[in-house]
Each structure stands twice: as C-alpha cells, then as structure tokens.
Amino acid sequence: MSRTVVVLRPAPSDAATANRLRAAGLSVRQLPFFAAAPVAWTAPAPTAFDALLVTSANAVRHGGPGLEALKGLPVVAVGAATAAAARAAGFMIAKTGESDAAAAVALAREAGFARLLHLAGQDRAPTGEGVTAVTVYASDPAPVGEADVRALSGCVVLLHSTRAAQMLAARVFETERAAIALVALSPAVGAAAGEGWESVDIAAEPSDDALVPLAATRAIDRASAGGDKHAMTDYVPTQQPRGARLGTILICIALAFAAGLALMGYAMHRGWLGGGTPAATVVEKPATSTGYVPQQPLNANGEAPAATAALDPAMLATREAALAGQLAALEARTAAVTIDASAASGQATRAEGLLVAFAARRAIDRGLPLGYLEEQLRLRFGATQPRATFAVIQAARQPVTIEDLRKGLDDIAPEITAATGDTWGATLRRQIDQLIVLRRSDTPSPMAADRLARARRLLEGGQVEAARAEVARLPGARDAGNWMAAATRYIQARHALDGIENAAILGQVGQPNPAPVAAAAPTVEPVVETPASATPVR
Structure with missing residues (x-):
C-alpha cells in the first residue's frame, strides 16, 4: 500500500x-x-524594459488589468507551467528557464534582455541587478x-x-x-x-x-520499504534424514537405467534402430512410375512452365544478385526521397517566414494594423528575433508612413527654416551671412530653403534617414522634435523588418504550433482612428 x-x-x-x-x-x-490574492499595483512604462520575468503562474493569474499594458513585451518564464499560463493570457514567450529565477535571469541576459521587469509576489528572493520587481500578488497564510x-x-x-x-x-x-x-x-x-x-x-x-x-x-x-520483511527470513525447512533421502534417489536411478536397457533391446529386435526392415514395412514402387518430378513454380500468368528442366544453381545465384541490386537501388531512392522531403520542408518554412515578413512590411508601409500577422510574427520570429518582433508590433500599433512625414514636414516648414527663438541681432546676422555664400560646385547648398527642398526630395525617394539629417541641420530644428521622433520610429521599424527578413532568408524561422494559436487567439489592440503620426510629426 x-x-x-x-x-x-x-x-x-x-x-x-x-x-x-x-x-x-x-x-x-x-x-x-497559504492563499494567493491580487494586490493593487500600477504598470510601469513598457518602453523602459526589454522583457518580463515571470516566476509564478500566480503573477499572470492575479495580475489584473495592469497586465494589458505589458503584453507587448516578451516573457522569460520559470517552468513550463508558468510559460503555459502566460501564453494563455496572450503573452509572447521568448525563453523558458528550467531551474529558478536566477537561472532565468542568466538565460535572459544571453538572449540580449538587459532590462527586466519582474512580476513578483510580495515574498520573493532577490534576482540581481538589472531587474525591477513590482508586486502584483501576495500569499497570505491559510x-x-x-x-x-x-x-x-x-x-x-x-x-x-x-x-x-x-x-x-x-x-x-x-x-x-x-x-x-x-x-x-x-x-x-x-x-x-x-x-x-x-x-x-x-x-x-x-x-x-x-x-x-x-x-x-x-x-x-x-x-x-516499510512492508512485510519477514516473508523470506521466517522460512523453516523441513528436516528429513539425509541418508534415507539419498538411498531413495539411488534406487530410482537404478530402476530407470534397467528400464532403458530393456526398451533399447526391444527396439533393436523390431528393427527400429537400423537392424533390418520388416517385410510389412517395405513399400514397393508402382510399376507405371518412371521417376519423380517435383512441382515447378508457376509463371507470371499462373501457368506451369512448359519445360521441366532442373533448376540451375548458377541461375539462382544470378537472380539473387539481381534482386539484391534492385533492393539496394530502392533503398538509395528512398534515402534520396527522404532528403528531398526534408529539404522541401525547410524551404517551405523559409518561404512562409518570408511571406509573413513581406506582408508585415506592406501593412506597416500603408499604416494598417497587423491583425493575424501579429501572432504569426510571434510564433515564427519571437524566439530568434525577440527585439525586432517587438519593435515591428509596436510600430504597427503607432504607424508612421512616408505620407505622414511629408505632410508633417510641410506643416512645420515655416517654423524650422528660421530660428524663432533667436534675438533680432542674431537673426539679422544670419540673414547677412546668407547674402553671399561661397561653396564648391560639387557640395550641396547650406541655405535653409535648399536643405528643406532636399529633405522633401529624399522623403519622396524613401530615404528617411537622410531627410532627418537635413532637417536636423535647419536653423529651427529644435522646433521639429515631434517630427524627428516620428522619423526615428519609422527608421527603427524598417531596421527591425530588415532583421526579420534576413532571419527568414537564413532559415532562422520557428515552426508554427497550431494549438496555442487556436487556444490563445489574442485580440489585437484597436488602432486609433486618427492617424497616429499626424500629431507627432508636428
């Protein structure tokens, strides 16, 4: 028991x-x-952290509405049960530790997550530097x-x-x-x-x-281990006189030997052991028999062969060698098919990753939400490119397009071509300096109007980094802070997309798992109706 x-x-x-x-x-x-219960807490800004550290499923179970603001961050979980609870809540699992919180932090460092937000209980062990802990639940004694x-x-x-x-x-x-x-x-x-x-x-x-x-x-x-231990030690053998038992055994052996001799003599007398064949046991061949011919195998049509010639051993050996060669050829063909199938599977996975990456770039270029592509990005690139995946998802939730940047630049053009904060003396001196400008013929003009025109042309050509550099050199560049921030988000999103596309080309794509997708099906946060870039580019 x-x-x-x-x-x-x-x-x-x-x-x-x-x-x-x-x-x-x-x-x-x-x-x-003890019993776990939620506590009141406020979620910090997710932009200040690279990933979440979750050491217990209670953090997800009792985290409350504050978790919604952090779902864009990848999760480093301790244990498969904690990872499953976080995944069911809509989080993207980047790494899963198999020991304790300290080992999970080391795993996060290897993945490039330097700033961690620990969703922890009230009673917790220290996790080291670079980890900010926030209490989301408490364990009260029962x-x-x-x-x-x-x-x-x-x-x-x-x-x-x-x-x-x-x-x-x-x-x-x-x-x-x-x-x-x-x-x-x-x-x-x-x-x-x-x-x-x-x-x-x-x-x-x-x-x-x-x-x-x-x-x-x-x-x-x-x-x-604590069961009945005397079952094998309490056995008491039956005591019998040894001499009597030995005499009985010898008598039985002698009787068996005598019976064997008698049986062998009777068998020799009857001819069973080669001493002669009784007349009654001789079977004579029929007079009409001319010789025994064994049954020949049937051919492919189910008919007996016409010739009854004896089988040739050399022919049998040749046929056996031919069959062995055909078997070896079939094995080689099977191995080649297996290799081709494996290569085709890898190429299909790579092609699917490229399609997801290209579709995500197309949606971001148009300023549209990712929709189902968000979950596909997490499944295929969340483990190999966690930072790039998070950057692309955030860029889709706050889209910035070339058209937004162009309109925003037109709106702030009067403000950035002249420094409004300078004194009248500084303004007069700048205007005098611009009366005569000496430059080489192969260098661009430093005039504010010319720089603004170059920035517009660069935007039309999709060269946002070069356009941002031109705007940064304008006299009123300090008044273009929102536009510069929007341009920076646009550039970071494209760099992240480049990283995801490179990973797809190199075959660093994870296999999608249909079960979690069907179970979790996280709802994409709604995108604001007004274009998000209309305000920041001002």
Missing part, C-alpha cells in the same frame, strides 16, 4: 496536481498553507491546525515554492521531521525546508511533469 501524498500549494493549482496524483492511483490530501500538521507524519509532502518550504519547516519540530519525506520543485525549494527530514528529493525540472512522477515513485518505494 502506498503512502499518502500531501499537496501544500494554494488553490486552484493544488487541484490540478492532486488530480494527476490520483490518476496515478495514489492517496492524496490537499492542505494549502489556517492550518496542529492536528493537520501532526497528520503529516508518514506522508510524502510536495513543495512547490520556497515560501511553502519555510512555512512547513516552521510548523514541524525537528524531532518529528524524520517521519516525513519531501519532494521539492527545485534545489532552492529543497534547501529552504532545512534538514532533518526522512528524505528530500528534487525534481529534474521545475514542473509538475517531473514532480508528480517523482512523488509517485517515492510514495510507492517508501511504502514497500
């Missing part, structure tokens, strides 16, 4: 773990030591009686968090720990429980997929 497994994690997660244990045929008791704590003796207790391990260590005396076996989610959780327990087993990875089988194994092993 197996030992009872006790689950200490809060609801509703404890029910999922308990159901999996019961499905394995174990006796389970749910004893939550009422657990002393009788329930004493009933843990002889059970296998599951620990999913350091908080649960610390609370268990505080409630159980050291003298009572030797009768309780622990199964922890990670080494940090096991260390938080302290010492003195019957055993402390650590899951191979921080997930129920690894924790539940380990708990089942430990519950059954511990039970069998």
Whole structure:
C-alpha cells in the first residue's frame, strides 16, 4: 500500500496536481498553507524594459488589468507551467528557464534582455541587478491546525515554492521531521525546508511533469520499504534424514537405467534402430512410375512452365544478385526521397517566414494594423528575433508612413527654416551671412530653403534617414522634435523588418504550433482612428 501524498500549494493549482496524483492511483490530501490574492499595483512604462520575468503562474493569474499594458513585451518564464499560463493570457514567450529565477535571469541576459521587469509576489528572493520587481500578488497564510500538521507524519509532502518550504519547516519540530519525506520543485525549494527530514528529493525540472512522477515513485518505494520483511527470513525447512533421502534417489536411478536397457533391446529386435526392415514395412514402387518430378513454380500468368528442366544453381545465384541490386537501388531512392522531403520542408518554412515578413512590411508601409500577422510574427520570429518582433508590433500599433512625414514636414516648414527663438541681432546676422555664400560646385547648398527642398526630395525617394539629417541641420530644428521622433520610429521599424527578413532568408524561422494559436487567439489592440503620426510629426 502506498503512502499518502500531501499537496501544500494554494488553490486552484493544488487541484490540478492532486488530480494527476490520483490518476496515478495514489492517496492524496490537499492542505494549502497559504492563499494567493491580487494586490493593487500600477504598470510601469513598457518602453523602459526589454522583457518580463515571470516566476509564478500566480503573477499572470492575479495580475489584473495592469497586465494589458505589458503584453507587448516578451516573457522569460520559470517552468513550463508558468510559460503555459502566460501564453494563455496572450503573452509572447521568448525563453523558458528550467531551474529558478536566477537561472532565468542568466538565460535572459544571453538572449540580449538587459532590462527586466519582474512580476513578483510580495515574498520573493532577490534576482540581481538589472531587474525591477513590482508586486502584483501576495500569499497570505491559510489556517492550518496542529492536528493537520501532526497528520503529516508518514506522508510524502510536495513543495512547490520556497515560501511553502519555510512555512512547513516552521510548523514541524525537528524531532518529528524524520517521519516525513519531501519532494521539492527545485534545489532552492529543497534547501529552504532545512534538514532533518526522512528524505528530500528534487525534481529534474521545475514542473509538475517531473514532480508528480517523482512523488509517485517515492510514495510507492517508501511504502514497500516499510512492508512485510519477514516473508523470506521466517522460512523453516523441513528436516528429513539425509541418508534415507539419498538411498531413495539411488534406487530410482537404478530402476530407470534397467528400464532403458530393456526398451533399447526391444527396439533393436523390431528393427527400429537400423537392424533390418520388416517385410510389412517395405513399400514397393508402382510399376507405371518412371521417376519423380517435383512441382515447378508457376509463371507470371499462373501457368506451369512448359519445360521441366532442373533448376540451375548458377541461375539462382544470378537472380539473387539481381534482386539484391534492385533492393539496394530502392533503398538509395528512398534515402534520396527522404532528403528531398526534408529539404522541401525547410524551404517551405523559409518561404512562409518570408511571406509573413513581406506582408508585415506592406501593412506597416500603408499604416494598417497587423491583425493575424501579429501572432504569426510571434510564433515564427519571437524566439530568434525577440527585439525586432517587438519593435515591428509596436510600430504597427503607432504607424508612421512616408505620407505622414511629408505632410508633417510641410506643416512645420515655416517654423524650422528660421530660428524663432533667436534675438533680432542674431537673426539679422544670419540673414547677412546668407547674402553671399561661397561653396564648391560639387557640395550641396547650406541655405535653409535648399536643405528643406532636399529633405522633401529624399522623403519622396524613401530615404528617411537622410531627410532627418537635413532637417536636423535647419536653423529651427529644435522646433521639429515631434517630427524627428516620428522619423526615428519609422527608421527603427524598417531596421527591425530588415532583421526579420534576413532571419527568414537564413532559415532562422520557428515552426508554427497550431494549438496555442487556436487556444490563445489574442485580440489585437484597436488602432486609433486618427492617424497616429499626424500629431507627432508636428
């Protein structure tokens, strides 16, 4: 009989773990030591961070409406369960750690995420520099009686968090720990429980997929270890006189030898062993028989062959060699088909990635929302190009087009061709300086009107970076701050699209998973009716 497994994690997660244990045929008791509840918090500006750090599914479950403003950031999750909860809530998973928060931070650093926003609980461990923690939920102690704590003796207790391990260590005396076996989610959780327990087993990875089988194994092993141990040691052999048993055995061997001799003599007398063939057993050939001809195999038409010539061994060897050659040719053709199919699959994935990238560029160039392309970008490029994917999605939500930049430049042209903040003396001196301008014939004119004309021509040709450089050299460039910011967003979006297209060409495209897409189906945030670039380019 197996030992009872006790689950200490809060609801509703404890029910999922308990159901999996019961499905394995174990006796389970749910004893939550604390309950998770949301707290009031304000989401910081997402532009100040590169990614989100989520160490518990409770952060997504109890985060509330503040999570909506952060859904554009990629997520670095700890454990597959946390990643699944974040994905179901509409977040894009960039990396999934398999240990603890510190290992997830190191994984984020390797992926290029320097500024992390940690959606954490009220009681948390430090995660190091470059991580800003914001409390989105709290774990309040649940009422657990002393009788329930004493009933843990002889059970296998599951620990999913350091908080649960610390609370268990505080409630159980050291003298009572030797009768309780622990199964922890990670080494940090096991260390938080302290010492003195019957055993402390650590899951191979921080997930129920690894924790539940380990708990089942430990519950059954511990039970069998304490079972009936005298079954093999209490056997008392029957005492018999050794001499009597040996005499009986010798008599049986002698009788068997005599019976064998008699049977062999009878067989030789009857001719069964080659001593002669009785007349009754001789079978004479029929007088009409001229010789035995074996049945020949049928041909392809199902007819017997005309000739009954004997089979030639050389012909059989030749036919066998021909069949072996055909078999080898078929194997080579199968291998070639397999290679071609693999190459075709890779080329198809690359082509699909290119189509998604080109469609995203077309939508952004027209100032249209991405729609379903947003989810396709996350699925195919979220893991390999997380920053570029996030930049493209943000650019689609605040679109800036060439037409917006051109109209905005026309609106601010009178303000940026003359420095309105200068004194009348500075203005007069600038006008005098522009009366006569000496320059080489192969250099562009530094006059404000000429620079503005060049900027307009560059915009018409799609050279936004060069146009921004010309506007920055105009006398009133400080009055074009919104236009410069819009041009910068336009340039950054195109650089991100270039990175995604290069990744698609190089084959760095992830395989789409239809199940999460159908389950999550995140709704794209609505785009403001008024063009977003009409205000910033002013």
